Amino acid sequence: MSKKNVREVALDILLQIEKNQAYSNLLLNQSIKREKLIEKDVGLLTEIVYGTIQRKNTLDYYLSSYVKGGLKKLDPWVLILLRLSLYQMIYLDRVPERAIVHEAVEITKKKGHKGISSMVNGTLRTFLREGIPSLEKVEDPHEKLALQWSHPTWLVKRWLDQFGSEQTKQICEINAVPPVVTARINQVQTDDIEKVIEMLGNEGVEAERGDLSVDSIKITRGTLPNTKLFKDGWLSIQDESSMIVARALAPKAGMKVLDSCAAPGGKTTHIAELMNNQGEIYALDLHEHKVKLIDEQANRLNLSIIKTRATDSRKAGEIFEEESFDCILVDAPCTGLGVIRRKPDIKWQKQEADIDRITTIQHAILNAVAPLLKKGGRLVYSTCTIDSMENEQVVKEFLETHQDFRFDGTLRERLPEKAQALYKDGMVQILPSDFQTDGFFISSMVKL
Numbered sequence: 001m002s003k004k005n006v007r008e009v010a011l012d013i014l015l016q017i018e019k020n021q022a023y024s025n026l027l028l029n030q031s032i033k034r035e036k037l038i039e040k041d042v043g044l045l046t047e048i049v050y051g052t053i054q055r056k057n058t059l060d061y062y063l064s065s066y067v068k069g070g071l072k073k074l075d076p077w078v079l080i081l082l083r084l085s086l087y088q089m090i091y092l093d094r095v096p097e098r099a100i101v102h103e104a105v106e107i108t109k110k111k112g113h114k115g116i117s118s119m120v121n122g123t124l125r126t127f128l129r130e131g132i133p134s135l136e137k138v139e140d141p142h143e144k145l146a147l148q149w150s151h152p153t154w155l156v157k158r159w160l161d162q163f164g165s166e167q168t169k170q171i172c173e174i175n176a177v178p179p180v181v182t183a184r185i186n187q188v189q190t191d192d193i194e195k196v197i198e199m200l201g202n203e204g205v206e207a208e209r210g211d212l213s214v215d216s217i218k219i220t221r222g223t224l225p226n227t228k229l230f231k232d233g234w235l236s237i238q239d240e241s242s243m244i245v246a247r248a249l250a251p252k253a254g255m256k257v258l259d260s261c262a263a264p265g266g267k268t269t270h271i272a273e274l275m276n277n278q279g280e281i282y283a284l285d286l287h288e289h290k291v292k293l294i295d296e297q298a299n300r301l302n303l304s305i306i307k308t309r310a311t312d313s314r315k316a317g318e319i320f321e322e323e324s325f326d327c328i329l330v331d332a333p334c335t336g337l338g339v340i341r342r343k344p345d346i347k348w349q350k351q352e353a354d355i356d357r358i359t360t361i362q363h364a365i366l367n368a369v370a371p372l373l374k375k376g377g378r379l380v381y382s383t384c385t386i387d388s389m390e391n392e393q394v395v396k397e398f399l400e401t402h403q404d405f406r407f408d409g410t411l412r413e414r415l416p417e418k419a420q421a422l423y424k425d426g427m428v429q430i431l432p433s434d435f436q437t438d439g440f441f442i443s444s445m446v447k448l
């Protein structure tokens with residue numbers, strides 16, 4: 001039994017996210033450990049936290065019909081408590097509505113004064129009586145879609161321009177569906193996926209082959225990080241579309257590789273595995289604490305060819321010689337708009353201006369590492385966002401200003417069969433709605 005109940009923990013987490021722009025996944029993990037929650041409560045907590053963040057604007061719209069004087073006058077914790085209660089009432093079938101109201105009122109009594117608890121009680125009971133308010137009154141068509149699909153209006157507008165109505169709807173819908181856990185098999189240990197699935201079964205974890213990447217399995221039951229197999233470095237947790245990136249780079253044993261934006265090391269370690277742990281990989285990231293994460297993963301996976309370094313890759317030219325690498329990966333910092341289902345806070349924290357800002361860094365990193373690639377070498381640029389400005393536009397501008405680079409037409413062959421249809425002109429944009437994976441952009445270029 002935990003000291004705090006699940007809704008109180010959810011309220012604390014959501015409040016911290018709102019106040020400090022903290023990341024939901026990190027806070028959830030910390031709280032689960034600290035409160036020693038049982039498995040059933042972990043499931044409910046995760047659902048309430050992610051779901052309430054996912055539906056924030058929609059829930060606020062509904063609440064605004066019932067809170068006299070508007071939501072702005074509410075203390076942040078009261079607003080969040082109302083939001084998470086409404087979320088459970090509308091989207092979770094298994095929690096009885098009376099229990100939701102009762103819990104909310106109990107929490108207000110503990111935290112607030114009597115006035116607040118009767119306001120919370122009244123608001124939730126009126127909602128139960130009168131039901132979900134209609135969106136008909138919302139005049140702006142983009143705002144209406146944004147409320148219907150629970151995404152910010154600016155983002156819906158942008159996606160409608162880039163992907164059209166049907167695809168935008170699908171992206172928004174899939175963004176609200178929690179991802180399945182997928183893992184990559186460490187090729188240095190074995191390439192026999194069935195054997196790994198069987199060995200996991202012996203440790204009480206059920207898995208099956210992944211849907212997209214040749215390297216992947218899907219965990220259908222159990223907790224992978226608790227297994228000996230995981231601790232011994234046979235697998236890494238990674239999204240399936242993310243696994244495509246190292247395959248697109250196609251490094252060979254003995255090569256010298258630069259991974260310019262490497263932490264926490266998901267792709268660096270995959271590259272090392274594909275090189276059968278032979279050769280050299282230089283893995284850069286900005287800060288020492290991030291670089292340590294790469295070392296930790298490399299140690300767990302028994303990979304010895306990764307040399308990490310805390311450095312700004314825009315200054316990589318000061319460290320490495322020109323034309324000294326066989327291949328280079330720029331898995332660039334980006335807005336992360338392809339991983340909203342995993343980190344729902346992204347959609348409320350990012351602003352449209354962030355896209356512009358981050359492209360400056362993306363260009364700068366590409367420009368800095370380009371001279372370091374050998375002639376005939378391959379440069380892969382990837383992001384986990386789906387915005388054309390951070391993806392196609394960055395690559396096109398890079399090619400316009402670097403006449404010695406061309407699109408690499410062989411990328412298509414290195415994509416999983418299912419993703420080959422999405423290949424276009426040296427690039428592939430995978431949307432979260434395509435295969436229920438993270439959204440990813442990958443482009444491959446060669447130096448003449």
Ligand SMILES: C[S@@+](CC[C@H](N)C(=O)[O-])C[C@H]1O[C@@H](n2cnc3c(N)ncnc32)[C@H](O)[C@@H]1O
Nearest residue numbers: 261262263264265266267285286312313331333
């Ligand atoms: C998309 S993440 C990389 C994920 C990593 N490749 C993986 O697969 O685990 C982008 C990384 O770029 C790093 N970064 C941002 N600006 C950078 C810069 N100027 N130089 C080096 N790394 C940078 C960030 O710290 C972040 O860890």
